[in-house]
Amino acid sequence: MSDKYQQLRELLGEIFDLEAASAVLHWDQRTYMPPGGNSVRALQIATLKRLAHEKFTSDELGATLEAAKAEVSSLDPDSDEVRVVQKVERDFDRKRKVPTKWVSEFFRITALTEHAWVKARANADFAQFQPHLEEVVELRRQYIEFFAPYDHPYDPLLDYFEPGMKTSEVKAVFNELRPRQVDLVQDIAERGTPVDGSMLHQPFDEGKQWDFGVEVAKALGYDFERGRQDKTIHPFTIGFGVDDVRITTRFDPNYLGTALFGTMHEAGHAMYGQGVSPNLDRTNLIEGASLGIHESQSRMMENLVGRSRPFWVAFYPRLQEVFPSQLGEVDLESFYRAINKVERSLIRVEADEATYNLHIMLRFEIETALMEGKISVGELPEIWNSKMEEYLGILPPDDAKGVLQDVHWSSGYIGYFPTYALGNLMASQLWIKIEEDIPNLSRQIERGEFGDLLAWLRENIHQHGAKFEPMELLQRVTGSGLSAEPYMRYLRNKYTDIYKLS
C-alpha cells in the first residue's frame, strides 16, 4: 500500500532476517552443532543480535516509523498496518532504552552460559554453573536499571515476555491460586482413590514413540511441510518465518509421558507460529502476543486436549496397537487416570496439572527475591530445596533434578517462568469460549477431528500474531480479563472425577 509503511516493512524485513538467522544458529547449536563450534557460535549470535538491535533502534527506523504512523492514521485501528506500527513503536521505545553494547554482551555471555549449563546439569554440579549464572543475573540487574523508574525491579523482565503485565498482578493471581492448588493437592493425597501410573514407566521403543508423536502432532494440525521435529535435551519450539516453525522433543526410553506430552506441547506452540497471517511475515509480530498466550496454546494441546478423555477415546486403540505388550491389557480408563496421576514430583516439565503451578510459583519467588537483592545466586540450591519441601514435600536428590533442571536462566530468561502459569489460566478461559462456539467439540475430539478447533484458534488467536497485547487479546476473545477461576474450576472438576473426591 502506502510508501512509508512499505519502507518500514523493508527495514523490519531486514531486521527480521537477522533475528531469524540468529534463531537458526540457536536451533543448530542445540540440535546438531559439534562441540567445537560453540565458542565462535556465541560470537556469531552476538553479532547478529547486536546488528538487529542497532537497526531496530536506529534513527532511520525511528524517522520511518513516525512517517508511517502519520500515513496509516486514517486506516482501521485494527488493520495490520496500524497494529504493526503500534507494535513497532512500543518495541522501539523499549529497545532504545537498552544500549547496543549490553545486547551484544548479553547474547555473547548467554550463548556460553547455556553450554556451561548443559555440562553442569550433566554433572549435577551447581558450583560449576554458579559463576555463569551470576554473570547473567548481573546483566539482568543492569537491564532493569535501563527501565528505571519502575514499580518493582522484576517489572521490566516480566514485561519483556508478557507485555503490559505487572509483578503485582502476578503476585495477586498467584496468591489466589496457591492456597486453592495446595488444597486440591492435599485433598487428592488424603481422600483420593489411588491411581496406578506404573504402566507408563516401562521400556518404550524410542522410534515408535517418535512415530506415534508425529502421528498425533499431524492430527492436531502441525504441518510438517512447514516444520520438523528433532531431539534435544530441553524441548523447544522455534520459528524462522511463518512457513518454517520447528519443534524439538526429549525422549525417555523408560517413560512414555516425556515425549508424548512434550510433542503435543511443542506442537501447540508451533501451530500458533504456523498460523500467523502471512501478511505479518518478516516482522517481529510473528512471535505471538506474549509467552503467556503462547503457553495457552501449548498447554491447551498438552492438557485440555492431550490429557482429556475424549482425546484418548480417539487415540488409545492406536497407542495400544503400537505398544501391545506394554498397554494391550490396560483399559482406557486406567490409562486416562494414569496420565493424570497427581504426584509431588521433582521436574516441572513432567509435572501434572494439579502441581504444575506450584513449580512455577517457586521459581517466581526465587526470581523476584533475586532481583530484589534479597538472596544471592550461591543460595539458590538451598532455597530451591527448602521450597520444594515446603510446597511439594519432597527433596531433590541432586541439583540436576533441582535447581539445574531448566535451561531458562542459562539463556538469560528471568521473568519467563510466570508466563507458564498465566498460560494455564488463559487456556482454561479460552476453552470455555471454544466450547460455546463448537458445541460438539468433545465428540469431534473423540473422532480424532481437530479441524474446527484449529480453525477457531487460527481465527481468534493465531492469525493476529502480536497485533494485540495479551490482555487486549484475551478481552476481545473471551470478554473478560485474566482470571484464575476457570482454571481452578477445571482442575477441581477434573480431579474430583479422576480421584473420586465427591
Next chain:
Amino acid sequence: MSDKYQQLRELLGEIFDLEAASAVLHWDQRTYMPPGGNSVRALQIATLKRLAHEKFTSDELGATLEAAKAEVSSLDPDSDEVRVVQKVERDFDRKRKVPTKWVSEFFRITALTEHAWVKARANADFAQFQPHLEEVVELRRQYIEFFAPYDHPYDPLLDYFEPGMKTSEVKAVFNELRPRQVDLVQDIAERGTPVDGSMLHQPFDEGKQWDFGVEVAKALGYDFERGRQDKTIHPFTIGFGVDDVRITTRFDPNYLGTALFGTMHEAGHAMYGQGVSPNLDRTNLIEGASLGIHESQSRMMENLVGRSRPFWVAFYPRLQEVFPSQLGEVDLESFYRAINKVERSLIRVEADEATYNLHIMLRFEIETALMEGKISVGELPEIWNSKMEEYLGILPPDDAKGVLQDVHWSSGYIGYFPTYALGNLMASQLWIKIEEDIPNLSRQIERGEFGDLLAWLRENIHQHGAKFEPMELLQRVTGSGLSAEPYMRYLRNKYTDIYKLS
C-alpha cells in the same frame, strides 16, 4: 598487538560472523529445512550477504585497512598480520567494484534457483530450469562488466575462485592435457586387460556404509568433535569457523563407491578447513588459498590416498568384515582394480581419474562459450550431449544424468569447474614433494597411519589458509609452478599397472 590491526580484525570478525551465519543457513537449507522454509530463507541469506558486502566495502573498512597497512609495514612479510592485510586489501579492491544491490539480488536469486534445480533435476526437465539459469547467466554477465577491462570475459569469474589465474592459462594447460588423457583412455579401451567392477554394484546397507565412511574419515584425521556428517543430494563441505567444519555425503544403496569416495573427498576439504591456524579464525582467510588448492586436498584424499593400493592393504580386511556377503570372496587386487576401473561414464562426481578431467573440460568449454556470448542457455542440453559423445562416446539418457547433474550453476557458480582439474594437477605436484619428505609414506598408509601425512599438510598447506595466493603457495611448497606433467605421469603409471598396458 597493534591498535589499527586489532580494529581491522574486529571489523573482519563481524563480517565473518555474517558470512558464517549465512553458511549455517545454507547448510540448513540443504540438510534439514522443511520445504516451506525456502522462500523466506532466500531473503534471509540475501540480507546477510548484502550486509557482509556493505561492511566489507565500507569506507570505514577502507580507512582501517590503510591505517593497519601502515602499522604492520615493518613486520615480517610472511607474518599473519601482513598477509591478512594483503588479502583483505585484494578482496576490498575486488568487492568495491561490485554494487551491493547486485550482491543482494544475486544471493536472493540463486537461493531460489538452487531450489528450482532440485525440482528440475528430480523431473529430469531442463526446460523447467532454463529460465532460472538464464537469470543466473545474466547476473554473471553483469558481474563481469564490473571488472572491465579484462583479457577474457571469463577471467573475473575464474579469479573469484582461483585468485590470480587467467582463462588463457587454463586453456593452455587443458590443451596440453586433453590429447594425453584422450590417448590414455583410448589405450585402456583398446589394449587394457578388462577390469570387473561388478562387485561394487550390489546392495550395500546404508547404515553400514555410513559407519565405514566415518571410520575412514576419522582415520584420515577428520575431527568429528569439530565437524559432523549429514546426508544431501549433492555432497559438500562447509565451515563456520576452524572448529566447526562439516561434510555431507550422498548414499547410493546399490553402489559402494558414491558414499565411500565421496566421504574421503569431503574429509579432504574439511581437514583443510580444520587445519587453518586459529589465528586466522573469524577472517575470510579461513576459506583456504583457492578452490584449486582446496580440491588438491580433497582429490588427494579421494584418489592419491583413497584409490591407492597401500590404503586398501590397511582397510580392505575391515571392509570385507563389514560386507562379508558382498566382498568376502573378492581379493584385494580385484577390489583395487575395480575401484580404479576406467569407464566412459555420465556423472562427473563418480568419474574415474582417467576420464574426470574430460568432464571438467566439457563444462569449461560450455562456460567460456556462454560468457563469450557464442551459445545460449537454451542450447545447453544439446551442446552438452554432443560434447559427451565427442569426448566420452556416450549420450545421457536424460538431462538429470546430463546437463542438470551438478548444483554449481544453480548456485551461480560459473568459473568453479576448472578448479577441480587444477586440483588434480596440484595434488600430484604436492604428492611428489610429500613422498620426498616422508620416505616411508606408503608403508605408513599400509598400516592405516596418516599422522605424518596430516602433519605435513597442516604444516605446508592447511595452517596458512588464504595467506598465500594459490600459485605462490604451490611455488613455495614444490619449488615450481602449475604443471600437467606430474599428474599425467601418475595417471600413466597407475593405469599401465592396473590395465597391464606395458
